[in-house]
Amino acid sequence: MSENLSKSACTCQAVEPRRDKLLIYQILVRLFGNRNLTNIVHGTIEQNGVGKLNDVNDKCLEEIKKFGYTHVWYCGVLEHATMTDYTAYGIRKDNPYIVKGLAGSPYAVKDYYDIDPDLAVDIPNRIREFEQLVQRTHGHGLKVIMDFIPNHVAREYGSDVRSDEDFGKNDDQTKSFSATNDFYYIENEEFQMPNVEHIPPCIDISKIPKYTERPARATGNDVFHSRPLITDWFETVKLNYGTDYSAGRNHFDPRPPLWDKLFRILCYWIDKGVDGFRCDMAEMVAADFWHWLITSIRRKYSDRRIIFIAEIYRPDLYQRYIEHGLFDYLYDKVGLYDCLRWLLEEGSVLGNCNDITRIHNEQKHFETHMLRFLENHDEVRIAAKQFAGDPWKALPAAVCTAVLHSGPVMIYFGQDIGVDSIGPKGFQGDDGRTTIFDYWGIPEHQAWYNNGACDGGQLTVSQKALRSFYESLFKLIHDHKCLHCVSSKLADLQYANHSHYDTKKIFSFIRYHEHDEQLLFVLNFDYTCQYDIELAIPDEVWTRIGLDITKSYILQEVFIDRKLKLELRANTNLRFALPNNQIYVFQIQEQS
Numbered sequence: 001m002s003e004n005l006s007k008s009a010c011t012c013q014a015v016e017p018r019r020d021k022l023l024i025y026q027i028l029v030r031l032f033g034n035r036n037l038t039n040i041v042h043g044t045i046e047q048n049g050v051g052k053l054n055d056v057n058d059k060c061l062e063e064i065k066k067f068g069y070t071h072v073w074y075c076g077v078l079e080h081a082t083m084t085d086y087t088a089y090g091i092r093k094d095n096p097y098i099v100k101g102l103a104g105s106p107y108a109v110k111d112y113y114d115i116d117p118d119l120a121v122d123i124p125n126r127i128r129e130f131e132q133l134v135q136r137t138h139g140h141g142l143k144v145i146m147d148f149i150p151n152h153v154a155r156e157y158g159s160d161v162r163s164d165e166d167f168g169k170n171d172d173q174t175k176s177f178s179a180t181n182d183f184y185y186i187e188n189e190e191f192q193m194p195n196v197e198h199i200p201p202c203i204d205i206s207k208i209p210k211y212t213e214r215p216a217r218a219t220g221n222d223v224f225h226s227r228p229l230i231t232d233w234f235e236t237v238k239l240n241y242g243t244d245y246s247a248g249r250n251h252f253d254p255r256p257p258l259w260d261k262l263f264r265i266l267c268y269w270i271d272k273g274v275d276g277f278r279c280d281m282a283e284m285v286a287a288d289f290w291h292w293l294i295t296s297i298r299r300k301y302s303d304r305r306i307i308f309i310a311e312i313y314r315p316d317l318y319q320r321y322i323e324h325g326l327f328d329y330l331y332d333k334v335g336l337y338d339c340l341r342w343l344l345e346e347g348s349v350l351g352n353c354n355d356i357t358r359i360h361n362e363q364k365h366f367e368t369h370m371l372r373f374l375e376n377h378d379e380v381r382i383a384a385k386q387f388a389g390d391p392w393k394a395l396p397a398a399v400c401t402a403v404l405h406s407g408p409v410m411i412y413f414g415q416d417i418g419v420d421s422i423g424p425k426g427f428q429g430d431d432g433r434t435t436i437f438d439y440w441g442i443p444e445h446q447a448w449y450n451n452g453a454c455d456g457g458q459l460t461v462s463q464k465a466l467r468s469f470y471e472s473l474f475k476l477i478h479d480h481k482c483l484h485c486v487s488s489k490l491a492d493l494q495y496a497n498h499s500h501y502d503t504k505k506i507f508s509f510i511r512y513h514e515h516d517e518q519l520l521f522v523l524n525f526d527y528t529c530q531y532d533i534e535l536a537i538p539d540e541v542w543t544r545i546g547l548d549i550t551k552s553y554i555l556q557e558v559f560i561d562r563k564l565k566l567e568l569r570a571n572t573n574l575r576f577a578l579p580n581n582q583i584y585v586f587q588i589q590e591q592s
Contacts, residue, residue: 021484022307022329022408023474024145025064026073028377028436029053029119030103032413035451037441042200042426044102045084045118048439053077053119053129060454061140068474072137073145073278073410075377076106076436077130079114081154081235083203086117089124091160095211096203097193098155098235101427101437106147107280108235110154112265113161127161134273145309146269148277150262151284152220152236155191155213165261167239173215179242179251182258184218186226191216194230198427222284241289252288259289263296270297276307276328282321283312290325309371315362322369329408332370333379335359336404340374340397343525344388353507353525356400357494368486372401375412377436383420384432391418391466392581396507396523399583402473403511403521406486414445416470417456417463469560476559476585482513489513491541500534500573502526508535510588515546520555520586524578534573542570552591559585567591 033055040047056074064072081094082104094110103118120126137144159166167182176185191213199205216226220236224245228234242256243249266277282290290308297306310327312318313334321327336359343351363370374382374397383391402409413419414434419442421434428435434442447458448467456464482488491510494503505526512518524531542549549570557564560583566574568588578584 020486021406021477022071022371023069023477024071024073024371024408024410025067025069026075026376026410026412027056028075028106028413028434029056030076030106030116031434031440031442032056032445033449033452034439034441035446035449037443037446039425039441041424042102042202043439044202045439049441050103050118050439052121053115053126053133054121055449055452056133056136057452057454058136058140059452060449061136061142063454065140065142067471068478069142069411071143071145071276074133075147075278077115077119077146078106078109078149079111079116080104080106081108081110081156082116082118083200084118086123089117091117092156092158094154094156096199096208097196097211100198100235101435102200102202103437103439105235105437107149107436108152108154108233109149110157111159111161112153113159113165113268131272138273143275143307144273145276145278145307146274147280148266149280150239150289151281152233152238155211155217155235155237157237165264167258167261170257177240177244177246179240179244179256181240182261183237184224184240184245186216186218186224189216189226190214192227194228194232194234198230200426239285241285243286250286250288252286255292259292263293266293266297267300270301270304270306275304276309278309278311279327280311282310282325282327283314283317287317287320287325290321290327294326318363319366322366327369329369329371332363332372335363335370336372336401337374337379340394340400341387344382344393344397346385346389351525352504353523354494354503356404356507357492360404360490360492367405368407370405371408371410372405373410373412374398374401375415376410377412377434379412380432381419381421381434382415383418384422386432390527391415393527395469395581396525396583398470399473399521399523400507402477403483404490404509406484406488411470414442416467417444417448417459418466419444472559480511480513480517480519482511482517482519485513487513491545493535493537493541496536496538496541497534500536501531501578505529506531506533506578510537510541510545512545518545518547518588519558520584520588522578522582522584522586524580524582527581530580530582531578532575533578534575536573537568539570547588554589554591555586556589557584558587559583 033051034049036049081099083096083102115126115130117123171181218224218238219228220233220238242251307328309329312330339355342348380387382388382394424430425435426438448456450457477483493508508522553568555566
């Protein structure tokens with residue numbers, strides 16, 4: 001499909017979101033409202049600027065709601081380690097040796113009870129500015145999701161808001177493991193820094209005080225020795241939930257004191273109006289803890305729906321973290337994301353639409369719990385040379401993530417206008433990702449943000465057309481219960497069509513709700529080739545989706561083309577031309 005085809009997509013009005021399917025918009029607040037596009041590599045906050053909580057204004061939220069989203073994930077709002085000096089505001093300065101990038105990683109939290117001062121207009125009132133953002137978001141009928149990072153904290157963690165809740169204050173540091181310790185210790189060894197290549201040139205290394213940690217503590221990514229590498233999460237310390245990794249044993253009874261500290265942290269933010277948490281590296285914390293935590297939260301806040309999303313990359317743990325860990329949703333990275341990326345990457349020989357069928361079959365018993373996406377803060381931008389190299393190539397894949405199941409779908413800010421990432425930014429190299437470590441501006445996004453008008457006033461024709469496609473996709477979901485109701489189902493048609501079209505490049509399926517609505521999807525992942533295809537819908541599928549094989553039906557295209565009309569009869573294959581990169585969505589209607 002070309003950008004010209006997308007222009008025929010309808011202009012969407014505000015739609016009332018349905019509770020069943022979550023449509024999540026992820027915002028990295030530090031970058032979202034930053035209008036400074038100087039973009040000096042390793043630039044300071046004064047040189048490159050930074051976005052603020054207040055930049056997510058009423059007009060912005062109005063547009064997000066109008067687009068069809070139900071939830072906003074405000075990413076990177078907790079106070080974390082940084083090389084920027086805020087000592088004038090009573091905030092302890094971090095040692096640059098244990099910070100990644102001038103801005104710092106949002107996932108090296110140094111105060112669970114505070115907001116990143118970078119994001120505040122009035123720094124002493126930064127928590128109040130966050131509370132106002134939550135209120136604004138709710139005022140537009142949207143729910144708020146924030147990060148919860150339970151596996152690790154910044155090496156110099158220390159709360160200015162709740163120092164009585166700091167970690168490790170009562171630890172017995174003579175023991176490498178104790179169920180009552182908050183950290184793991186490497187006895188009789190001092191922490192050894194990796195090399196200093198990560199220190200930006202604007203920092204005078206000779207003036208950095210030595211960072212001392214003895215005994216050394218285990219590093220966040222399960223490094224249980226004193227010498228992490230530069231590629232490790234060296235800026236973080238792993239928290240101890242009662243698992244003795246050296247002995248392979250859990251000590252959960254009596255309950256480790258850390259559990260209650262994390263419970264109180266979540267209650268603090270829920271009481272400020274937060275509606276859900278994206279739980280960082282959830283698989284690195286025992287499912288038993290999650291079972292206790294989520295049960296406790298649901299008991300305390302029984303009048304609210306607090307959702308929990310697990311970042312998880314081990315399919316062998318999916319069911320355990322749903323059934324025992326009690327998560328509402330899990331990342332579908334090692335699954336549909338990887339499958340679709342292989343289909344889109346230039347020169348990849350791994351791409352095969354039949355793998356979409358495999359993923360569906362593997363996940364069919366818990367598919368509604370899978371959060372699907374093509375971009376997030378950790379992944380390469382679609383438009384980057386390391387991925388598709390062209391955001392238009394991803395349209396069939398975007399449809400798959402959004403409609404293949406009735407579980408949630410997520411869009412990262414800028415995905416809908418084709419944000420690219422070219423060149424190094426500082427700690428973040430030239431890897432196709434939008435930086436999470438550096439102060440930076442996103443030119444394409446600022447064209448949409450348009451100095452706070454949030455009207456896309458500076459977007460190109462192509463960017464507007466791409467955004468229109470995504471908006472129309474969300475409208476399609478809201479308009480059809482076979483796409484937004486949890487009880488809707490999928491009928492995969494690949495098995496019946498191996499002899500009719502190239503099933504490596506073309507994918508077809510039907511979404512249906514009970515027997516009262518059916519949509520036929522036909523997706524061509526080939527960006528260059530048009531196909532004349534036959535498509536078979538077997539009799540057993542007719543029966544399963546509620547069609548009468550004695551009757552004939554009209555297939556009306558309802559998404560992009562909106563003109564194509566076909567006749568459907570039992571035991572007769574459909575025949576039509578399928579343009580390159582095309583998406584057909586046919587509503588099945590009984591012929592009058």
